[in-house]
Amino acid sequence: MAIDSGASFMSSFYDTLRPGHDYHSVKQGNVIQRYWHAQKFGYMRQSVNITPEMVVVDVGCGSGAFLETLPPCQKHGVDHSVEQLAFARKLGLTVVQSEADALPFSDGSVDVVFSSELIEHIPREKGEKMIEEFYRILRPGGKVVLTTPNYYSLWPAIEELWSRTGPIDYRKIHITHYTRKKITNLFRENGFQKMRVKTFFLISPFLCFVPVLAKWVSVIENKLINRGALLWVVAQK
Numbered sequence: 001m002a003i004d005s006g007a008s009f010m011s012s013f014y015d016t017l018r019p020g021h022d023y024h025s026v027k028q029g030n031v032i033q034r035y036w037h038a039q040k041f042g043y044m045r046q047s048v049n050i051t052p053e054m055v056v057v058d059v060g061c062g063s064g065a066f067l068e069t070l071p072p073c074q075k076h077g078v079d080h081s082v083e084q085l086a087f088a089r090k091l092g093l094t095v096v097q098s099e100a101d102a103l104p105f106s107d108g109s110v111d112v113v114f115s116s117e118l119i120e121h122i123p124r125e126k127g128e129k130m131i132e133e134f135y136r137i138l139r140p141g142g143k144v145v146l147t148t149p150n151y152y153s154l155w156p157a158i159e160e161l162w163s164r165t166g167p168i169d170y171r172k173i174h175i176t177h178y179t180r181k182k183i184t185n186l187f188r189e190n191g192f193q194k195m196r197v198k199t200f201f202l203i204s205p206f207l208c209f210v211p212v213l214a215k216w217v218s219v220i221e222n223k224l225i226n227r228g229a230l231l232w233v234v235a236q237k
Contacts, residue, residue: 023087055076061079077096078095100126118148
């Protein structure tokens with residue numbers, strides 16, 4: 001993940017994680033983790049119609065868990081962690097080390113940018129620069145698909161529970177908190193005028209032990225509820 005000196009704790013923390021941490025969470029985590037990531041990745045992919053000729057970039061790709069699930073295209077991953085990128089390369093993925101606010105792509109050269117749960121880990125001013133970079137590298141009509149925790153929802157309670165019971169204290173590494181209004185304003189201030197901001201996940205992940213019930217509840221959540229735990233932004237240049 002892209003970081004700076006203002007997030008030294010996060011830097012040292014992620015350096016302690018074993019290579020492939022996020023990949024193993026997706027593949028081998030507990031049932032709620034696996035459901036959470038699988039559903040989230042599905043929502044992100046369905047946001048755009050990816051075709052083989054497209055140039056697609058996953059910013060904050062980690063060890064490649066989401067990048068690997070994308071359909072055939074010219075896909076690239078960007079991350080700060082040398083160890084996680086090394087793991088991604090072993091999966092056969094094309095990845096590069098870079099900061100999120102100085103992306104190694106030419107102006108107007110990318111069709112789609114994905115970024116999943118990165119922006120909350122970096123200071124707001126760095127997040128602003130990151131969104132500005134997304135706008136710069138996108139071709140006209142290109143899209144950003146971004147997710148981040150929704151702090152105007154049950155997320156703070158979920159974060160507190162997971163921080164107290166699991167190996168990661170998210171309260172320390174989530175340093176910038178977004179709501180629907182804040183993330184919308186951030187994209188508008190950095191050039192994006194065409195966008196949709198939705199939410200997903202309220203209680204459905206915690207019902208995943210009964211798949212049919214979880215699926216039914218998730219449909220209702222996505223259609224009727226705008227205070228889900230994760231924000232889902234689709235913005236077009």
